Amino acid sequence: KTDNIPLLGLYFKFSDIVQLQFIAKSQTASAEVLVNMENPYREPQKGCVLCDVTVDFKNIQLLSQFISPHTGRIYGRHITGLCGRKQKEVSKAIKKAQSMGFMSVTHKNPQFMKDPNVCGIKHLD
Amino acid sequence: MPRYELALILKQMQRPETAAVLRRTVETLMERGALVRDLENLGERQLPYRMTKHNQRHSRGTYFLVDFYAAPSMLAGLLDHLHRDVDVVRPTVLKKDAQSSIWTSLSFLEDVSPLI
Numbered sequence: 001k002t003d004n005i006p007l008l009g010l011y012f013k014f015s016d017i018v019q020l021q022f023i024a025k026s027q028t029a030s031a032e033v034l035v036n037m038e039n040p041y042r043e044p045q046k047g048c049v050l051c052d053v054t055v056d057f058k059n060i061q062l063l064s065q066f067i068s069p070h071t072g073r074i075y076g077r078h079i080t081g082l083c084g085r086k087q088k089e090v091s092k093a094i095k096k097a098q099s100m101g102f103m104s105v106t107h108k109n110p111q112f113m114k115d116p117n118v119c120g121i122k123h124l125d
Numbered sequence: 126m127p128r129y130e131l132a133l134i135l136k137q138m139q140r141p142e143t144a145a146v147l148r149r150t151v152e153t154l155m156e157r158g159a160l161v162r163d164l165e166n167l168g169e170r171q172l173p174y175r176m177t178k179h180n181q182r183h184s185r186g187t188y189f190l191v192d193f194y195a196a197p198s199m200l201a202g203l204l205d206h207l208h209r210d211v212d213v214v215r216p217t218v219l220k221k222d223a224q225s226s227i228w229t230s231l232s233f234l235e236d237v238s239p240l241i
Contacts, residue, residue, distance in 0.1 A: 058167070058190070096219075098173075099217075100132050100215065100217045101134050101172060101173065101174075101176060101186075101214070101215045101217075102132075102173065102188075103173055104173035104174055105173075105174065106174075109173070
């Protein structure tokens with residue numbers, strides 16, 4: 001109730017009065033001030049790690065980065081940080097490689113144990 | 126004709142025997158009216174898990190990849206034939222995606238009929 005300011009017998013909110021003043025000022029200013037342009041502070045859209053990478057069932061080294069080294073389980077989206085499409089592709093490729101005899105189901109190939117950690121998971125090794 | 130990929134896992138054998146198996150596999154493909162496009166050797170390595178086939182337990186094998194064009198009707202017969210081959214541990218036929226193809230410049234071959 002303290003916000004309402006009596007003016008000409010009508011009660012306006014303080015924010016309304018500020019807006020009215022701003023509109024009045026802008027109409028009197030020249031057209032150069034207001035320019036239609038895209039946000040100059042806009043940052044480029046960040047993609048996931050595999051945005052430009054084709055996922056293949058033959059590339060087991062890449063696929064092994066998204067499985068657990070202890071159990072061979074496929075990590076979820078909240079751990080890998082991949083977008084919906086790539087997570088599905090990786091998951092499907094891993095299952096395909098496992099059934100075709102390219103990749104192990106229960107463990108991670110020891111050759112790939114030293115690969116950089118792409119997933120946001122820290123093992124207590 | 127649609128493109129297929131045959132991921133072949135062969136038993137651990139000597140080089141001339143492996144060559145003989147590959148030869149008869151490709152000949153089978155051509156007999157059934159397929160157009161073989163590419164044959165890649167992915168090397169001999171330890172299998173991710175021990176596979177049992179034809180009463181034999183395999184722990185090492187040679188991986189091959191055969192790209193070919195074929196009619197969909199002949200795939201069932203082809204897979205049946207490959208399963209019966211004693212030297213083949215695991216045959217898998219997949220459809221080849223256009224996006225994952227490396228040879229994008231050769232896409233004009235899509236509408237070429239096979240040479241009889």
